[in-house]
Amino acid sequence: MQTINLTSVLPQVFQQSKDLKSEIWKQNVKFERGHLYLVEAESGKGKSTFCSYIVGYRHDYSGTVMFDDRDTKTFKVKDWVEMRQQHISHLFQELRLFPELTAWENVQIKNKLTNFKDDATIRQWFDMLGIGDKLDAKIGRMSFGQQQRVAMIRALVQPFDFLLADEPISHLDDNNSRIMADIMMTEAKAQGAGVVVTSIGKHMDLNYEKTLLL
Template sequence: MKTIKLNTVKPDIFSESEISGSEIWHKNICFEKGNTYLISAESGKGKSSLFDFIYCRRNDYSGEILFDEQNAKTLSYTQKKELRSNHISLVFQGFRLFSELTAMENVEIKNRLTNHKTKKQIAEMFEQIGISQKIDTQLSLLSFGQKQRVAIIRSLCQPFDFLLLDEAFSHLDETNYTTACSLIIDQVEANNAALLVASLGEPYKFKYNHKILL
């Protein structure tokens, strides 16, 4: 998948006045593979909605989202499964981790599907991001910041053309998000993927080709 195009997309829940000034809602925009995008907005402007639409979790919007030329709303169930396993990876704002599994199992449950990383590679990522001591700890016992890093590792355990980060560093201090960013940059470059970073305004440690106001 090379591009994601948004043609006059507008969430059903937003009125015209709420989206005035947005560079994405009700506009035509194209995200291309290989580029890095910062999507900044205040709370409540629809960052998570945007990623939900692209991830095909919701379709309560007008306009159209095209993956290359395929309309997102026409994707079959199997195509969505394929999209989420091989083309788009998303770090959810709410993590969507499983509290009854350990940190490692949370990553494995994704990797088992894709067989993208070896167990050793996963352990290295835990090491690199600074939570290797928590690898076998049950997730419910981890702090928000630690959970956030588990979610980031999980999102990297699949091939992707687009990596979407939905406020993925909100609970991390600068030291921690710096190491997380370098891990992400490595993986994005390895995949020659596009990176879409949604944040409240903080640019973190990425070099952007485009900065877009939502």
């Protein structure tokens, strides 16, 4: 997949808004593979909603979301399964990890779908992010910042054309933010993927090619 196009997309909840000032809602916006984008928004402007529309978890909008020349509203379940396994990876703001499973088990649930990464690479990422000693720790007993690092690793253990990172460093210090950004961009470049980072304030310090106000 080379492009994601949003044409006149508007969430139903904003249909009556008269002072909508957005560079995404009700606009024609193209995200291209291999490029780096920042989507900035105030709280309540639909940042996570935007991500949900792209990955197909919500469809309560007018307008069209196109993957290349395919309208995603025509997708069946099998189409979305393929997209989420092979073409789009999503780091959720709320993480959506399984608290009863260990950090390692949470990552391997994703990795075993495609067997995309070997164990040595995954362990190296854990070590680089300072959580190499947390492989066997239950997610429910880890801090939110530690969980964010696990969720990022999970997002990277699959093939993808685009990576959506929804507020990926909200609970991280500057050092871990930098390390996470380095790992993320190295993997994205290796896959020739596009990256869309969202933020309501603190965001990864990267050379964004385009910044859009939601």
